[in-house]
Amino acid sequence: MTAAARPLPVALLLPGQGSQHPRMAAGLYGHEPVFTAAMDEFFDAAGPEGGPLREDWLAERPATDMDHVTRSQPLLFAVDHALGRLLLSRGVRPAALLGHSIGELASATLAGVFGLRDATGLVLDRVRRLAEAPPGGMLAVAASTAEVTPYLSGDVVVGAVNAPRQTVLAGPDGPLDKVDRTLREAGFTCRRVPSLSAFHSPVxxxxxxxAAERFAAVDRSAPSVPVHSAYTAAPLTGSDIDDPAFWARQPVAPVLFWPALEGLLATGDHLLVEVGPGQGLSQVARRHPAVRRGTSAVVSLLPARPGPPETDRSALEAAMARIETAGHPPDRPTARPPDRRTAGPPDRLTA
Structure with missing residues (x-):
């Protein structure tokens, strides 16, 4: 990736369910002031639930399984959002955002659709509701939606379209296990997604x-930069933002990540920066023709696999170096975190 007279605009990719792992991005906590402050703002906004969330996030062996909805969803939201805030503090100004699953709510918060405190309350309300749902799971299949559709049964549905030949199924555990066995017997490669809930399914x-009533009760604003929705495969419109049911149904609706990515790159080539744990969205984005021919590029902010704290820090600095080489020289890190009493404005991106 080389610098050019007109650098590629930056688009942030924010991951969702399946990317979580113990201590995700925790190597930056206490080391990167802006990231630390943003995480603390989230834990403070979470009220009595904030302490247990922080403890489980930082624990090698969390008291609550990190794949459980009460941990995976709020902590993914918090880490995605805090990493986005960190990039902003380094002078990176995204031209677009695209989130996967809970990553869409983090994208909308970064763009100022929701304030952080309101968004935190909405996430926690969501996970309390989903924790009462029947047990289920998700299954990634190396196949197109057309190939897997004949095998679906027992409330198992297509939950996400991540790439032309990467489809995620979702449903109750028993029927999902049966579909898993049938697909493997038919020669398909399958892998269970880390999830204890059947996200993006009617279950x-x-x-x-x-949940719509909770969304209706909070303020919503137009995004300061385009947020490409993985539920409509198009930028969020005023109608989307104003519709509480649009947000409330996201845990049920299928994720159309690949169509949304195609829509984003149809507007022009971008430097795609994955802002969240792991490199799952980076791996998907590298399959896109624009990336394969070298006109768009991909950078991952964190390592592909969990490791000691130093790996988070070295991955971040390597990513910042690549972003600088691509023509986006970063600002120097601030010496101290922002005053929490004035932390509202950084939640909103500015062009």
Missing amino acids: LEPACRG
Whole structure:
């Protein structure tokens, strides 16, 4: 990746369910002031739930399974958002955002659609509801949606379209296990996604009833930069933002990440920066023709696999060096975190 007279605009990719792992990005906590402050703001906004969330996030062996909805969803949201804030503090100004699953809510918060405190309350309300849903899971299949559709049964549905030949199924545990076995016997490669819930399937619909009222009760604003929705495969519109049901149904609706990525790159080539744990979205993005021909590029902010704290820090600095080489010289890190009493404005991106 080389610098050019007109650098590629930056688009942030924010991952969702399946990317979580113990101590994700924790190597930056206490080391990167802006990241630390943003995480602390989230824990403070979470009220009594903030302490247990922080303890489990920083623990080698969390008291609550990190794949459980009460841990994976709020901590993914918090880490995605805090990493986005860190990039902003380094002078990176994204031209677009695209989140996967809970990453869409983090994207909307970074762009100022929701304030952090309101968004935190909405995430926690969501996970309390989903924790009461029947147990289920998700299954990644190396196949197209057309190939897997004939094998679906027992409330198992297509939960996400991540790439032309990467489809994620979702449903109750028993039927999902049966579909898994049938697909493997038919020669398909399958892998269970780390999740204890059937995200993006009708199984969760009863648990989401009433959530729209919570979204209706909070302020929502137009995004300061385009947020490409993985639920509509298009930039968020005023109608989307104003519709509480649009946000409330996201745990039930399928994720159309690949169509959304195609829509984003149809607007022009971008430097795609994955802002979250792991490199799952980076791996998907590298399959896109624009990246394969070298006109767009991909940078991952964190390492592909969990490791000691130093790996988070070295991965971040390597990513910042690549972003600088691509024509986006970063600002120097601030010496101290921002005053929390004035932390509202950094939640909103500015062009």
